[in-house]
Amino acid sequence: MGTLSLPPQATQVGLAVDVAAFAMHAGELRVLLVQRGELPHARDWALPGGFVQVGEALHEAALRELRTETTVELEPRHLEQFYTFGELGRDPRGRIVSVAHLAVLPHGTVHVTGGGHTLGAAWFPAHRPPALAFDHAQILDRAIKRLQVRLEYANLALEFLPDTFTLPELQGVHEAILDRPLDKRNFRKRLLAQGVLVPSGERRSGVGRPAQLYRRTKGTRTAAL
């Protein structure tokens, strides 16, 4: 039914998406940023993002921007819209409304190269980011809060890890996201009580005592909401 048309006031506002994409690296929560190659805010760091195209769903636009601006290696394990920023004056080019997304990239996706119109892309400490273009500092802030909520609600921490992992690794993800240390015994008690983890039987050897490997029980994948 494309016979009806949009009223004239329907096309006056620019619609964009921005993506706060997170991954773990060196025991730290990192966020993926791009260095802008164009005005405004040329050479400033910003969240990857851009305008939504016709015939493109919001999450598709988010994925496309992530791919063309950063050349990430793997698919995001989680992608979720979390807030729409529409303040007047947030973009000097005019009225632009941005639907902000939160993405989680799995372990191993830490190498990025700039692409698209950007000068480059890199990972930064999510809790101590550099100065950001536009209102992206606010967006990042809100993204981290959402990530923290999702930690205890869904078990989004698992998306940061490979299929099989140890409990200390999982605890490390939680600590990196919450930006505070957790008690080992309480953490294990709580996580194992949830019943989403099952020991794989194997162990991982390293420097100290080998750690039990776990995997998620089937049918416990986070609904991408």
Added chain:
Amino acid sequence: MGTLSLPPQATQVGLAVDVAAFAMHAGELRVLLVQRGELPHARDWALPGGFVQVGEALHEAALRELRTETTVELEPRHLEQFYTFGELGRDPRGRIVSVAHLAVLPHGTVHVTGGGHTLGAAWFPAHRPPALAFDHAQILDRAIKRLQVRLEYANLALEFLPDTFTLPELQGVHEAILDRPLDKRNFRKRLLAQGVLVPSGERRSGVGRPAQLYRRTKGTRTAAL
């Protein structure tokens, strides 16, 4: 700095707001709906909403639609954006993305008259709405869930009541929103423990034993988030 201009692909998508406005009436949670006067979905019931205008913040657009389409008596006590709906095909007129808002109207705002392009406006049981236009049934669903979450997080129930109210009235609001009965003693215990209520000293007489009147302690207004 309006010297920079939008890239061409920035204006291809229509941006709208929709508002799920709730109030209490006869002990029931009700949602404000309008009967559409135009195609598509003419004569169907829908959430009040429409296109965002240039120079208009998202929440301003939501307020404007509420006022022009429904002529509500009072200002909303709470207005919050909760999700942005952008599925392809959600509107037969083309690509329209809608930022959905949740509004709470205070006690006494139950009389509405249709305005704007609509045939009328009326309150409906929020948990048993009529068939709705577009994807508004989904939007309403999500709005109710958000309202329920805000009940225990912020104390949004107070926004449905006048400045002074009784505990049974407050419990009624909670029950209407959650759509299930609550235990009287546990409810009082929990609410009073939060420390946001203070007895006003007066009582309200009615059919049975008079009820203590309460008001919120100062400085406990919900941040409109």
Added chain:
DNA sequence: AGGGAGAGTGTCCCCATGACACAAACTCTA
């Protein structure tokens, strides 16, 4: 004066969470 209607009140149990210290298993090096 008695009945009806709604308001008000306290205890117990259970579960989830947080604080807290030591033993076990492996690697590495001397």
Added chain:
DNA sequence: TAGAGTTTGTGTCATGGGGACACTCTCCCT
């Protein structure tokens, strides 16, 4: 190969919040 170093793994107690549960109190109405 023995000992030091390093990391994993484990249990108890105290506390607090939430849910189940029944009877009295106060007023109005007839």
